[in-house]
Amino acid sequence: MNRVRILQSLYDFGPLSRAELARVTGLSRSALTVIVEELVRQGLLTQEAARPSSPAGGKPARPLWFAPDSPPLIGVHLLPxxxxxxxxxxxxxxxxKAERLFSAEPDAKAAVEALVSATAEVAGAASTTPLGVGVAVGGMVDSDTGTVVKVALAPELDGLPVGRTLQDRLSMDLVCVDMHPRAQALGDRWFGQGRGRSHFASVYTGEALGVGLVLGGDVHRGPAGAGGEVGHSIVQVDGEPCHCGQRGCWETLASHSWLRAQAANRGLPGATTLGAGALSRLAAARVPDAAELLGEWADNLAVGLVNLHQVFAPGLFILHGDTVAGGEELRSRIERALHSRIPPHPGGPPQVAFTALEDQATLLGAAGLVLSRHFNTPGPTPPRHTPPEERTRHAMP
Ligand SMILES: [Zn+2]
Structure with missing residues (x-):
């Protein structure tokens, strides 16, 4: 945990001297020195050239920062x-960066080749052996085994042992696989607005809804990564059917399919491909019904945030995906709707912000998976990805 605090402080504040690091982390100088020496020995940190001493005198400080040849990270995003x-x-x-397209084949052979080839290409550009590979998957993942459980839009990926495949094909020891919103949350935590915060929620919006929750400084997973299906939390009893088989899930009221169906009902132009940017422009141009729909959508998005806030009070919701294109008008509507539906909380009203990481959030977040696993291993982590049936067998008395 102390190593994480030191590294997080460097991400938060930039290069810092030992004295400054001791101050911002609250660690004693001796505890700090032991950890810093180890990080320098590992080649991760280096002491930069001395800064001139302050007018008050004292020794010139030599700030610590990531070594130019420190092991890089690989972030991968696997989409349909x-x-x-x-x-x-x-x-x-x-x-x-590298990108590969693949066709949907029942045996997922094309997907595996695309995954291996894109990862190998960026690994080949590294001057030092990368620390590991983090893979964000747009669907449910068993984060213990590194296996895809279910991707609604690409069923050929179901059951794909992503972690083991990359370990075997690329001889990578550290491969972390997780669902996309959780990786995105780690992108915010290590590199975005989540820096320096121990609680926040990272919310993906668009065709589907997903949430990565950072609580107490670490992303919440649940056993084997089973948690986090917030898009399928039920917000309307006996509501519209959802593709998951239930009714009234948050997704049925707040994803693109709801927005587009409503826009079509109201005769708005471009309804079949409507997104936040186009709807905001229609509202600004005073196209009849557009502002009402924008308000209703903001309220539906807020309902899911209200439930999250009532249970976890993350204090900050960082929005990613399509809603960002809706601009300040949509952001402030969501925030107002959220505030109107919750009682006063001791921590003050929660904030709603758009991501500052733009389209790099997921790749940075996938890389953040590696950082989190390498520096902060809460609970036992299997050293190699083992198939689920082996894990079960080992767990038997
Ligand atoms: Zn559902």
Missing amino acids: GRVEAALVSAGGKVLT
Whole structure:
């Protein structure tokens, strides 16, 4: 945990001297020195050139920062029909990117080749062996085994052992696989507005809704990554049927399919492909019914945030995906709707913000999976990804 505090402080404040690090982390100088020496020995941190001493005198400080040749990270995003991969410096800069498209084949062979080839391409650009690979998947994942459980829009990926495949094909030891909103939350935590915060929620909006919750400084997963299906929390008893088989899920009221169906009912132009940007423009142009629909959608989005706030009080909701294109008008409507539906909380009213990471949030977040696993292993983590049936067998008395 102390290593994490030191690294997080460097991400938060930039290069810091030992004295400054001791002050912002609250660690004793001796505890700090032991950890810093180890990080320097591992090649992750380096002492930069001395800063001139302050007018008050004293020794010139030599700030610590990530070494230029410190092991980089690899972030991968596996989507239906597409793989994106990025080589990310330890300091959080995207160094190079690769992309592969693949066709849906029942045996997922094309998907595996695309995954391996995109990851290998960015790994090949690294001058030092990468620390590990983080993979964000747009669906449910068993984060213990690194296996895809279910991707609604790409069923050929169901059951794909992503972690084991990359370990075997690329000889990578550390491969972390997680669902996209949780990776995105780690992107916010390590590299975005979540820096320096121990609680916040990272919310993906668009065709589907997903939430990654950071509580007490770590992303919440539940056993084997089973938690986090917030899009399927039920907000309307006996509401519209959802593709998951239930009725009245948050997604049925707040995703694109709801928005587009409503826009079509109201005869708005471009209803079949409508998104937040176009709807905001229609509302600004005073097209009849557009502002009402924008308000209703903001309220439906807020309902899910209200439930999250009542249970976890994350204090900050960082929105990603399509709603960002809706601009300040949509953001402030969501925030007002959220405030109107919750009683006063001791921590003050929660904030709603748009991500500052733009389209790099998921790749940075996938890289953040590696950082979190490498520096902060809460609970036992299997050293290699084992198939679920083996895990069960080992767990038997
Ligand atoms: Zn559902």
